[in-house]
Amino acid sequence: MSSFNPVDVSHRFVEALVSEGDRCVDATVGNGYDTVFLAKRVGVTGHVLGVDIQVEAVTQAKDRLAANTLGDRVSLRVSGHEDLDVHLEALGWQSIRLAMFNLGYLPGSDKSIVTSSENTIRALAICERFLDRTGAISLIAYRGHAGGMEEYEAVSRWFAQLPLDEFFVLRYERWTRTGGVAPVFFWAQKRS
Ligand SMILES: C[S@@+](CC[C@H](N)C(=O)[O-])C[C@H]1O[C@@H](n2cnc3c(N)ncnc32)[C@H](O)[C@@H]1O
Structure with missing residues (x-):
C-alpha cells in the first residue's frame, strides 16, 4: 500500500490523469524510477x-527501463530541462x-549537481506552454x-x-x- 509521502501522493495524482496513449515528460530523470512509472502508465501507444x-543518471534510467522492457516507450536525452522545448x-x-519534476540531487551521487531556481522556472514555463487541454x-x-529553500520559494511563487x-x-x-523542512508536492492542472 502506498503512503502519504509526497512521492507516493504525486504518483496517485499522475495515475488518475495519465492513461494509455498519452505523451508525458520526466523533467528530472535521476535514477529512472519516475520514468519507469510513467512508461507503464502511457502503455505501448504512449511515449515519455x-x-x-x-x-550517469540517463545511463541508469536506460538500464532500468530495459530491465522492465520499457525502453521503446521512452526517449532519453542528456540535457537540461531548460531546453525541453528543443526536444519536444x-x-x-x-x-x-x-x-513531472522531482527536484534536488541524484540520490547516492554528487550532491553539488542539483536543480536550480532559474532552470526549473524556465522548464516550468515551457511545460505550461505545451500542456494539453486538461494537462x-x-x-x-x-x-x-x-x-x-531558494528554489522552493521560486517554485512556490511560480505556482502562485x-x-x-x-x-x-x-x-x-x-x-x-x-517547523521542519519536509518536501512539498505541487500540482497544477489545466481546467478544460
Ligand atoms: C531527485 S533527482 C530525480 C529523481 C528521479 N525522478 C527518480 O525517479 O529517480 C533530481 C535529478 O535532477 C537532475 N537535474 C539537475 N539539474 C537539471 C536540469 N537542469 N535539467 C534536468 N535535470 C536536472 C539531477 O542530475 C538529478 O538526477
Whole structure:
C-alpha cells in the first residue's frame, strides 16, 4: 500500500490523469524510477520524453527501463530541462499530458549537481506552454539542501502566479510541530 509521502501522493495524482496513449515528460530523470512509472502508465501507444543533465543518471534510467522492457516507450536525452522545448519540437509533439519534476540531487551521487531556481522556472514555463487541454505539472521540491529553500520559494511563487480560473493549483506538505523542512508536492492542472 502506498503512503502519504509526497512521492507516493504525486504518483496517485499522475495515475488518475495519465492513461494509455498519452505523451508525458520526466523533467528530472535521476535514477529512472519516475520514468519507469510513467512508461507503464502511457502503455505501448504512449511515449515519455526524459531529460537529465547527468550522463550517469540517463545511463541508469536506460538500464532500468530495459530491465522492465520499457525502453521503446521512452526517449532519453542528456540535457537540461531548460531546453525541453528543443526536444519536444524535435519529436514533433504539439502537446503533453503531464510533466513531472522531482527536484534536488541524484540520490547516492554528487550532491553539488542539483536543480536550480532559474532552470526549473524556465522548464516550468515551457511545460505550461505545451500542456494539453486538461494537462498537468507535478513537482516535488526539497528544502533541506544548499539552495533548496531558494528554489522552493521560486517554485512556490511560480505556482502562485498561475491564473486560478485556468488552473487547479494544489500544494501538499506534511505538517510538522518543529517547523521542519519536509518536501512539498505541487500540482497544477489545466481546467478544460
Ligand atoms: C531527485 S533527482 C530525480 C529523481 C528521479 N525522478 C527518480 O525517479 O529517480 C533530481 C535529478 O535532477 C537532475 N537535474 C539537475 N539539474 C537539471 C536540469 N537542469 N535539467 C534536468 N535535470 C536536472 C539531477 O542530475 C538529478 O538526477
